Amino acid sequence: MNVIETKEILYEYPDGTKALEDVNFKAESGKIIALLGPNGAGKSTLFLHFNGILEPSSGEVLVNGRPISYDKKELMKVRQEVGIVFQNPDDQLFAPTVMEDVAFGPMNIGLSKEKVESRVKEALKRVGMEGFEKKPPHHLSGGQKKRVTIAGILAMKPKIMVLDEPTSGLDPRGASQIMRLLYELNEEGMTIIISTHDVDLVPLYASTVYIISHGNIIKEGSPQTVFSDVETIRNANLRLPRIAHLMEILNKEDHVSFGKPYPLTIGEARRKIREQAKD
Numbered sequence: 001m002n003v004i005e006t007k008e009i010l011y012e013y014p015d016g017t018k019a020l021e022d023v024n025f026k027a028e029s030g031k032i033i034a035l036l037g038p039n040g041a042g043k044s045t046l047f048l049h050f051n052g053i054l055e056p057s058s059g060e061v062l063v064n065g066r067p068i069s070y071d072k073k074e075l076m077k078v079r080q081e082v083g084i085v086f087q088n089p090d091d092q093l094f095a096p097t098v099m100e101d102v103a104f105g106p107m108n109i110g111l112s113k114e115k116v117e118s119r120v121k122e123a124l125k126r127v128g129m130e131g132f133e134k135k136p137p138h139h140l141s142g143g144q145k146k147r148v149t150i151a152g153i154l155a156m157k158p159k160i161m162v163l164d165e166p167t168s169g170l171d172p173r174g175a176s177q178i179m180r181l182l183y184e185l186n187e188e189g190m191t192i193i194i195s196t197h198d199v200d201l202v203p204l205y206a207s208t209v210y211i212i213s214h215g216n217i218i219k220e221g222s223p224q225t226v227f228s229d230v231e232t233i234r235n236a237n238l239r240l241p242r243i244a245h246l247m248e249i250l251n252k253e254d255h256v257s258f259g260k261p262y263p264l265t266i267g268e269a270r271r272k273i274r275e276q277a278k279d
């Protein structure tokens with residue numbers, strides 16, 4: 001079942017910029033789906049359609065099989081179902097303290113004080129930010145801010161979480177902490193949709209990849225399928241994952257092959273190299 005689906009959506013910003021053209025995107029329940037594309041490709045614009053922040057100029061967006069209705073009450077419901085974590089935490093965090101920030105969503109849907117408190121506690125624990133309740137968000141590091149924004153969404157208990165470039169600007173450790181958390185949430189049944197231009201990250205986590213370029217989806221499939229189409233990847237101003245690039249060079253320049261498709265991760269490459277070394 002597709003929890004989110006866009007049908008031929010087109011979006012034009014008020015200044016006339018066509019940011020999306022005939023985009024068909026599907027997110028299957030329980031999966032981790034990656035939207036891969038260079039800067040300006042339309043990733044953020046597409047994501048803002050998933051919970052009705054933007055309404056397509058034409059085409060439609062379905063959540064759980066139903067077209068989004070753009071009246072206020074229905075949008076509230078959609079936003080409980082689909083949580084969006086913006087790329088820049090400063091666009092999301094606004095309350096004077098971490099606690100008030102995370103509490104805002106649950107309070108807004110009218111939960112009791114006790115329920116709000118327990119949701120805030122649980123969410124901050126989940127992202128490893130207990131003890132920061134009274135801190136002003138602007139005193140936190142980039143990675144901590146990101147985790148608080150994720151807590152704010154988790155506190156709403158959405159079934160679908162959409163994260164716009166969740167690892168951008170984070171150091172390697174911060175990035176892998178976030179990805180590990182997303183992986184765990186997914187294991188527990190949450191559908192996760194991320195955008196990124198980090199090609200090395202995609203094969204580690206995503207089961208389905210969409211490539212977006214100039215507002216068009218130009219390729220979709222498993223990481224293996226998508227990264228086999230080297231020409232499309234490079235035409236979209238992206239590159240192969242480093243490991244696959246190394247395998248391509250070994251194959252083409254040195255005539256050393258570990259078989260095709262090229263491994264995309266260290267784990268896959270290690271397995272193939274060991275197998276071959278044994279022969």
Ligand SMILES: Nc1ncnc2c1ncn2[C@@H]1O[C@H](COP(=O)(O)OP(=O)(O)O)[C@@H](O)[C@H]1O
Pocket residue numbers: 013014015017018019037038039040041042043044045046
């Ligand atoms: N508020 C806006 N008004 C006009 N054009 C915009 C606006 N936001 C984004 N764009 C344009 O829409 C296109 C897609 O942008 P965006 O969705 O932010 O791409 P990405 O997230 O992949 O970097 C770009 O050409 C960008 O300049």
Ligand SMILES: [Mg+2]
Pocket residue numbers: 043044045087164
């Ligand atoms: Mg963006």
